[in-house]
Amino acid sequence: MADEAKAKGNAAFAAGRFEEAVQHFSDAIALAPDNHVLYSNRSAAYASLGRYAEALGDAERTVALKPDWAKGYSRLGAAHLGLGDAPKAVEAYEKGLALEPSNEALKSGLAQARQAASAPRRPVGSGADAVGKMFQGPELWSKVAADPTTRGYLDQPDFVQMLREVQRKPSSLNSYLSDQRMVQVLTLMLGIKFQNQSNGAPEPAAAQSNPPPPKQQPAAKAREPEPEPMEVTEEEEHKERKASAQKEKEAGNAAYKRKDFDIAIQHYTTAMELDDEDISYITNRAAVYLEMGKFDECIKDCDKAVERGRELHADFKIISRALARKGTALAKLAKSSQDYDAAIETFQKALTEHRNPDTLKKLNDAERAKKELEQQEYYDPGIADEEREKGNEFFKQQKYPEAVKHYTEALRRNPKDPRVIC
Structure with missing residues (x-):
């Protein structure tokens, strides 16, 4: 609901309906009071209305919630500048640039604030000021x-x-x-x-006798406007970050094929940092850890991928892949028959997400390995001889069911003893 109200506010802002934008952003804030972007957006809407006191309050709240967000200081600088406090505007822009030195909006705002700070003050209400207030x-x-x-x-x-x-x-x-x-x-x-003139240029009706307005000249370089809602910029940044993450993934894939695993991990990790809405980066890194024999790291990444995938309602095939990869790592770590239980359970969960033939084969292999290990753990020639002797005694007494029972146990303890088989 907060996202819906925010989207409505963005649309109203883009259409120049700033009062409506303020209302929508306020609705969103009521639903998500700790979201710094919402205060930033409303600050921009207030500034566009010339309500700089309210814009300042929201800008201060933005910075308080997210002090390491450079663009919040752009809001703060714009609000101070609107209130005529150029020194504080300069201070705000400088703080933002300390966090993000390459931000062009902050650079432009700082230049504007410094110019305003050094300019002589003009009497309020005179000349263009009075007209401009309209x-x-x-x-x-x-x-x-x-x-x-x-x-x-x-x-x-x-x-x-x-x-x-x-x-x-x-x-x-x-x-x-x-x-x-x-x-x-x-x-x-x-x-x-x-009124339209013969040359097609409009002119005020009350000034027909005066010379026509000056021919349009290229507009002077516009000073930095009040920033628009952050989502407009964030959507563009979001797309750029996703594109950058994909490039990192491709570089990681290439490194993985070359078996340059450390480089592959670096690329996949960077991709994860750029875009946390695609769990394939996590599962890919898990695959590298699996190849490197770092099974614990692989399992952690697989768990992270499944958890994040559930939150994002990711494709069940991707979640299945993460579970299958975890099962493989657990099977590699197994040292006893009981250790295989966790791997078998994980493979079964993967198959409930997506019945993949490769995963089914891994499950069968794990069950077979567990059985073989159980036999190895049960092997004991000494106990096998004891059970064979017990079987012989019952056989002599013609107690054949009891004899069969002990011979069977002897075979379990030593399957290759021909005397027991005989």
Whole structure:
């Protein structure tokens, strides 16, 4: 249910319905109050609404729950920047970069925060600040989406970044007025309707006598926008991690075929760290341990694969493979007939998951080995002679059933004694 609410929040956020996104993320948090990603997502939604105090609260909660997550500090820096506290924003971005030095979003945010920290403060409510504050309300996105002239701009990432920058910092509006799209949105927010001119460029109806707005220039490099919900980024990272895990698996397979077992284990272990939703990496590593004679490590990996496979509702064939591999390792470790009991039981469990001919053969081999070992453990020529003598006494007394009983026991103790067979 929390995942469902989170997905709805992501969809609302992507559509610019930030109030709705906040509500969905709040619902998800109520169901999973310790999930740091949910607070991060809601922080982004609050920031997009210009509600930076709430965004800061959620960002602080994100960092408290997951202090080693670099992107949480991106949320924290953005919230501080939105509240006008550039020094604290700088501090937050620097902490994030200490954890993940190559994060471009954190680098951009830090540069922006440092610029804001060094810039002279302008009087609040003057010039572009006063006009720009109109962009801070939640109605901005709904108005832009509802107007046929401007709704297409929401599909243009550079323009969405500009809008979010103006939401975060109203004074930045002036630097974007060279872009015709921003002029159109500004007139929309001011309530001025456009009329189409002969050259096809729209112009405010109340300013027909004035020169037309400046020809659209390439937009200035947009500053880092308020981060979108983490799931958008995490889904991409998730796919990349899965692809990387598969490459590690392939490298491990190649090393295994070369019998370069240590290298194979390294690759399979890396694959497991990248993607814990595919238990084949664990079973593959178990196979390497089996080849190396590290049977205890093999058994541990097989148990781990079965446990994780149950959680993920993995294919029963994969679970069967893990159990069969464990059974093989247990059979290799068997030193007495009783030791084979665990291997036989494990093979039987594997067959209940998937009736594989190879597993069935291993079960039969284990049962045969157990029987042979039992015979070896029971072998005792001394006791066999005692039982044969007892059989002879009963035979002389014509007590043939009793004689048969003792001769049979003598044969079990020494199957190759021809006197007993005779």
